Amino acid sequence: AQSVTQLGSHVSVSEGALVLLRCNYSSSVPPYLFWYVQYPNQGLQLLLKYTSAATLVKGINGFEAEFKKSETSFHLTKPSAHMSDAAEYFCAAEGTGTASKLTFGTGTRLQVTL
Amino acid sequence: EAGVAQSPRYKIIEKRQSVAFWCNPISGHATLYWYQQILGQGPKLLIQFQNNGVVDDSQLPKDRFSAERLKGVDSTLKIQPAKLEDSAVYLCASSPGHRVGTGELFFGEGSRLTVL
Numbered sequence: 001a002q003s004v005t006q007l008g009s010h011v012s013v014s015e016g017a018l019v020l021l022r023c024n025y026s027s028s029v030p031p032y033l034f035w036y037v038q039y040p041n042q043g044l045q046l047l048l049k050y051t052s053a054a055t056l057v058k059g060i061n062g063f064e065a066e067f068k069k070s071e072t073s074f075h076l077t078k079p080s081a082h083m084s085d086a087a088e089y090f091c092a093a094e095g096t097g098t099a100s101k102l103t104f105g106t107g108t109r110l111q112v113t114l
Numbered sequence: 115e116a117g118v119a120q121s122p123r124y125k126i127i128e129k130r131q132s133v134a135f136w137c138n139p140i141s142g143h144a145t146l147y148w149y150q151q152i153l154g155q156g157p158k159l160l161i162q163f164q165n166n167g168v169v170d171d172s173q174l175p176k177d178r179f180s181a182e183r184l185k186g187v188d189s190t191l192k193i194q195p196a197k198l199e200d201s202a203v204y205l206c207a208s209s210p211g212h213r214v215g216t217g218e219l220f221f222g223e224g225s226r227l228t229v230l
Contacts, residue, residue: 043221043224102219
């Protein structure tokens, strides 16, 4: 079964600073990988996804993530944080089998300070 | 395009009482999911429907939880009797199909349950 590990339940950055949210997956076969964002009192929204095409994936709101098979990682980055980026971010993985399902990490809460 | 609708947004009940949550997915979406999100954890899949059939309910506590999707459109999730550990946000999501690797689920705003 897939498992997803997000390092750091809380990350705080200054406005304009680099955002780096870490995600590692456990699978011998690279799964499909996703980042979702959840703003307060809202449902989850897809930021970006990796489905074995380009290893660098660009998403909405200036976010991108790079798939690194050797490190089993899919870290999320944004060059310059904005106050509106404050939210909870979830990494998720879906296996490539027909019976696979989406498995979420425990989430990282991003705080952006002035 | 209307999003995934859920109700109620908030519910407070005593333990051993029952509660039901309703979800109306995006029109035309064949697949519907119910997730449980406990505070500090990621969403956990409870049940997945493809049209009105169950695809995966392996993590649904069937002694107290039940869900149905009559006519392959809207769905109801019921908890009876509720326990303290059921306090969570119940998220409904839908997607157009069941193709592996899409991962693009459209989520509702969730129903927050507090069990006292």
